[in-house]
Amino acid sequence: MTRLPRIPLALLLTGALVLAPGAAQAHDELTGSEPVDGATAEAPEEVTLTYSGQIATVGATVQVTDEDGQEVTDGDPEVEGTSVVQDLVDDLPDGEYAVAWRVTSEDGHPISGEFGFAVTGSQEQATEEETSAEESSAPAPTEETGAAETTEPEPTTAEATEEETEDAGRETTTEGTSEATDAATEASTDSDSGGLPFWAWAFIAAAVLGLGAALAMSWSRARR
Structure with missing residues (x-):
């Protein structure tokens, strides 16, 4: 029976004991992420996980949840080699998000973990973009617009009513003055066309009667 040398056998056993923990700890691990753990930034479009080794294309899951x-x-x-990319919905609102992942490493051992990030500034940016879009879509002022801005404003209903009342009063006064003028003119015309006034005719009639009475008295005396 052949006996193995004791010293080489001891060395082999020692090496196996040293290498065994190293092989057990050789599983892949997460080496980085985008966004990074605890980061605060604008809303990302995707989450990217990077590992120390190749990741199996089957069984990878990434869950991203809001508050x-x-x-x-x-x-x-x-899965793209050592990276796992998970797309996110568009326009994530401001807040905190949690990422929980689980993948299978190259040696077939499943590994998992979690981290978080925060989103801020997305609402302010959206408001600024909407304001900028409205300003860019607004029509440029033309010469007609400038002329229209310099014209006098239209009178209000109350002002228009007062102006109409004043115009009506002026028309009434003008009509009254015109009627009075026409009446005076007509009276003057009638006086001119009729000859002497009434009092002149009365005086002539009285004179004729007086003359007739005097002649009658003279004729009566002459007969006596």
């Missing part, structure tokens, strides 16, 4: 626990992912994650 209310609602999932904001869009579709399934895509």
Whole structure:
């Protein structure tokens, strides 16, 4: 029976004991993410996870939830070598988000973890973009617009009523003055066309009667 040398066998056993923990700890691990853990930035379009080794294309899951626990992912994650990319819904509102992931490393061992990030400034940016779009779509002022701005404003209903009342008063006064003038003119015309006035005719009639009475008295005396 052949006996193995004791010293080489001891060395082999020692090496196995040293290398065994190293092999057990050789699983892949997460080395980075975008957004990074604890970051605060504008709303991202996707979450990218980077690992120390190749990731199996089957069994990868990435869940991103908001403060209310609602999932904001869009579709399934895509495995690209050592990276896993998960698309997110558009226009994430401001707030905090949690990421929970689970993948299978190259050696077939499943690994998992979680981290979080915050979104801020998305609402302010959307408001600024809407304001800028409205300003850019507003028509440029033309010469006609400038002329219209310099014209006098139209009178209000009360002012228009006062102006109409004043115009009506002026028309009434003008008509009264015109009628009085016409009446005076007509009276003057009648006086001219009729000859002497009434008092002159009365005086002539009295004179004729007086003359007739005097002649009658003279004739009566002559007969006596």
